[in-house]
Amino acid sequence: MHGRTWRFLALGDPTVDIVMSRDMDNTVFDRERAAVAQWLESDIPFHTMRDNPGMSVGMLAGMWGAKNYMLGPVFSKFLQTTLVKVNHSNLWYRYREIYLMLFDGFRSKYVLITNPILSQAARSHQLEEIWDETILKKYVHDPYSSLLFLAHDSYYCNKFNDFKTLPFPTQRYEDQTVGEHYIKNVTRYTYNVPPCPVICRPSYGKDWVYC
Numbered sequence: 001m002h003g004r005t006w007r008f009l010a011l012g013d014p015t016v017d018i019v020m021s022r023d024m025d026n027t028v029f030d031r032e033r034a035a036v037a038q039w040l041e042s043d044i045p046f047h048t049m050r051d052n053p054g055m056s057v058g059m060l061a062g063m064w065g066a067k068n069y070m071l072g073p074v075f076s077k078f079l080q081t082t083l084v085k086v087n088h089s090n091l092w093y094r095y096r097e098i099y100l101m102l103f104d105g106f107r108s109k110y111v112l113i114t115n116p117i118l119s120q121a122a123r124s125h126q127l128e129e130i131w132d133e134t135i136l137k138k139y140v141h142d143p144y145s146s147l148l149f150l151a152h153d154s155y156y157c158n159k160f161n162d163f164k165t166l167p168f169p170t171q172r173y174e175d176q177t178v179g180e181h182y183i184k185n186v187t188r189y190t191y192n193v194p195p196c197p198v199i200c201r202p203s204y205g206k207d208w209v210y211c
Helices: 003-010 030-041 068-089 091-102 105-114 116-123 125-129 131-148
Strands: 018-022 046-050 063-067 149-153 164-166 181-183 187-189
Touching: 003 018, 003 068, 003 131, 018 068, 030 046, 030 149, 046 131, 063 068, 068 131, 131 149
Parallel strands: 046 149, 149 164
Antiparallel strands: 018 063, 046 063, 181 187
């Protein structure tokens, strides 16, 4: 399996009641805690969060959750098996692995020139970085969002077909963003946070320019 998708195996694990997928360098703010608490109190199995304009996909790999106990052992195991199978059957990733193992120096340059599929596979670092979100979109969010998803969304609240879309329950503090990356004493990656659309603000916070 692609290393970026190992964490998905908790989906379908009979010993796990609730799955929450996060990146190691994500900072957890009170804003996220409040949104997760709202989801946990709901009767909706899946959760996804989108908190800045750059988060324009339905389900980010490090910002979702699932209640295995609500999905049931059969369906959650089906999802897990699907994610494993699509990992093993993905041709571009297998081509890239073969390239990395077998070719170097002049021979690698020759192969890259003569085999366009292998060339794309070997150079597609960007595609590799979104591989986890690609399969989540195709096999989890797109088929089931309208039935099984609760989304917290501060910018695209009318774009996706989630079963229920809510604004974040707390107002944004300064430029803090759910899902932002931070490594203590090293760096903090911040996002450009423009005013959020009025339609995406909570009913009790329509004056929250930065919601």
